[in-house]
Amino acid sequence: MSHTAKPTALKMGIPIPNSKLGLWLFLGTEIMFFTAFIGSYIVLRLGSRGWPTDTHDTHINVILGGLNTFVLIVSSYLVVVAHEAMAQKNFAKARTYLTGTLLLAFVFLGIKSAEYYGKISNDILPGHIAETSSQAVKKASRELEVVVRDRFAEYTTSGVVPTDRPNDIVNLVNQIATLPSVATPPEGVSEGTFNALKESAPVDAELFRQWMNLHQHIVANVSLKVPAIGPEYLAARAELKEGEKLPELEYAEVTSLLTDMKANEKYGYYVTKGVFEPHPIVYGNIFASTYFLMTGFHAIHVVVGMILFWLVLKQGSKLDEKWTDFVENSGLYWHFVDLVWIFLFPMLYII
Amino acid sequence: MSHDSHAGHVAHTDHDAHDTHHVNYLAIFVVLCICTALSVIFDVVHMSKPITIVLVMSVAITKALCVMMFFMHLKFEGNWKFVLLAPTTILAIGLPLALFPDVGASYYTSTAPQTTKWAQEISDYQKHHAEHTESANHAEPEHADPDPAHVE
Numbered sequence: 026m027s028h029t030a031k032p033t034a035l036k037m038g039i040p041i042p043n044s045k046l047g048l049w050l051f052l053g054t055e056i057m058f059f060t061a062f063i064g065s066y067i068v069l070r071l072g073s074r075g076w077p078t079d080t081h082d083t084h085i086n087v088i089l090g091g092l093n094t095f096v097l098i099v100s101s102y103l104v105v106v107a108h109e110a111m112a113q114k115n116f117a118k119a120r121t122y123l124t125g126t127l128l129l130a131f132v133f134l135g136i137k138s139a140e141y142y143g144k145i146s147n148d149i150l151p152g153h154i155a156e157t158s159s160q161a162v163k164k165a166s167r168e169l170e171v172v173v174r175d176r177f178a179e180y181t182t183s184g185v186v187p188t189d190r191p192n193d194i195v196n197l198v199n200q201i202a203t204l205p206s207v208a209t210p211p212e213g214v215s216e217g218t219f220n221a222l223k224e225s226a227p228v229d230a231e232l233f234r235q236w237m238n239l240h241q242h243i244v245a246n247v248s249l250k251v252p253a254i255g256p257e258y259l260a261a262r263a264e265l266k267e268g269e270k271l272p273e274l275e276y277a278e279v280t281s282l283l284t285d286m287k288a289n290e291k292y293g294y295y296v297t298k299g300v301f302e303p304h305p306i307v308y309g310n311i312f313a314s315t316y317f318l319m320t321g322f323h324a325i326h327v328v329v330g331m332i333l334f335w336l337v338l339k340q341g342s343k344l345d346e347k348w349t350d351f352v353e354n355s356g357l358y359w360h361f362v363d364l365v366w367i368f369l370f371p372m373l374y375i376i
Numbered sequence: 377m378s379h380d381s382h383a384g385h386v387a388h389t390d391h392d393a394h395d396t397h398h399v400n401y402l403a404i405f406v407v408l409c410i411c412t413a414l415s416v417i418f419d420v421v422h423m424s425k426p427i428t429i430v431l432v433m434s435v436a437i438t439k440a441l442c443v444m445m446f447f448m449h450l451k452f453e454g455n456w457k458f459v460l461l462a463p464t465t466i467l468a469i470g471l472p473l474a475l476f477p478d479v480g481a482s483y484y485t486s487t488a489p490q491t492t493k494w495a496q497e498i499s500d501y502q503k504h505h506a507e508h509t510e511s512a513n514h515a516e517p518e519h520a521d522p523d524p525a526h527v528e
Contacts, residue, residue, distance in 0.1 A: 039454075039456040039459075039460075040454060040456070041453075041456065049457075049460050049461075050460065053460060053461060053463075053464035054464070056461070056464045056465060056468050057464055057467055057468040060465075060468035060469060060471070060472070061468065061471050061472075064468070064469065064471055064472025064475070065471065065472065065475065067472060067480070068472050068475040068476050068479050068480035069479060069480075071476075071479075071480040071481070072479040072480045072481070072482050072486075073488070073490075074486060074488070074490065074491050075490065087416060087419050087420075088416070091412060091413075091415065091416040094412045094415070095409065095412055098405065098408045098409060098412060099405075101408075101443065101447055102401060102402075102404075102405040102408075102447075104447075105401050105447050106401055109401070156490060156494065156498075157494045157497040157498055157501065158497055158498075158500065158501040158504075159497060275504075276501060276504065277504060305498070305501055307490055307494075307498055308490060356447075357448055360443050360444075360447045360448045361448075363443055363447075364440055364443050364444065367436050367439045367440050367443065368436055368440070370412075370415065370436070371415055371432040371433060371435070371436050374419070375415060375418065375419040375428065375432050376425075376428065376429050376432060376433075
């Protein structure tokens with residue numbers, strides 16, 4: 026067979042480079058990906074008979090969101106002028122612009138991290154948010170229990186209170202409460218550690234009693250003003266007439282108790298650190314889920330864009346016209362990332 | 377990187393022709409910045425919710441069009457853009473459309489716990505919160521709304 030005749034190039038298909046076609050096909054899938062998120066968010070929000078929009082609840086900061094929008098717009102502008110510089114074979118200029126884009130991507134992620142920190146530090150996380158006052162009270166009790174367990178762990182891990190059941194805090198509290206009467210430290214425990222924990226033992230035992238009292242009132246669902254267990258509770262119940270019931274535990278009582286506990290000079294520090302403000306946010310969990318899903322995936326796309334720009338910048342002075350299409354395609358991807366944020370900003374931060 | 381096939385190079389020639397369009401990118405950038413500032417202003421200035429939604433979404437669509445047409449050069453690309461993007465866009469809105477009647481529109485009575493099981497509790501909390509705010513601020517009392525839908 027002869028191979029001498031060279032076939033004429035056929036002008037078929039889409040008149041763009043294959044790499045650009047591939048990128049646009051990829052962006053097509055990305056459109057479907059983000060529209061699914063954004064569309065589902067709109068549908069869920071429309072279907073919810075309420076939505077947290079108070080910034081004290083959501084810890085949404087419109088100024089930071091607006092700043093991030095501005096950062097992405099500047100970075101998009103720098104990408105487009107970088108591609109223009111590449112087309113003009115001014116590679117040094119292109120590198121400068123792309124460096125600016127990469128730095129702005131870091132700024133975007135920095136601001137995003139600050140926003141995430143604001144939410145995480147207030148426990149605005151999917152599945153963590155109390156939506157009613159009773160959920161808020163139970164959540165506060167669970168957090169208080171963790172504080173107690175952490176305090177008790179100091180006694181068991183140091184060996185001051187030897188036990189083979191370190192999680193049995195009801196049993197441990199008796200050993201901790203009697204610690205001040207123990208004269209000598211157990212074997213292998215330093216005198217300093219022993220004395221320090223001996224001194225804090227009554228405080229931690231009192232912290233346990235406060236939590237246990239709250240826990241028992243939650244289980245019995247009776248006001249903190251009346252006993253929740255024991256002969257007094259049974260006596261109070263026995264005195265009730267037909268149809269009467271003991272006063273129920275009120276949200277305000279619990280917030281008041283927690284405020285007092287946080288103000289306590291002995292254990293207030295631990296309570297403040299470990300127990301969030303028990304504030305119910307209706308539909309808060311679905312808000313947090315959609316917020317973190319959309320902004321999280323957007324942030325992942327920002328990181329991918331940063332990798333693309335880093336690949337170009339890694340070439341240094343060797344950057345040449347072979348990279349022009351790569352810069353154009355990376356730019357198209359980056360503009361798409363900007364485009365997604367253009368819709369996320371008003372929907373999550375303003376509406 | 378231009379390591380495309382021979383056919384790709386042929387195509388590249390046509391593609392280069394599109395790049396001859398001059399765009400004042402700085403002007404587009406300024407428009408985008410003004411639009412972002414407008415979005416923030418619409419949030420700060422108190423208006424009714426529907427008006428705010430219309431205004432900020434109009435601004436978002438304007439910004440998106442600017443980015444797509446000029447930064448992504450779609451204004452100067454051939455008709456292939458419709459072939460590529462129209463099907464994906466139609467498919468993309470399929471999911472929200474499919475979910476809307478059942479989840480979004482709620483043509484039946486909602487059975488979400490927030491509106492049924494928890495409704496009384498939420499109402500009680502809002503009532504208490506309103507009383508608390510009143511006593512704390514010595515201001516006009518907030519009227520507790522028994523409808524848990526109005527939590528915003």
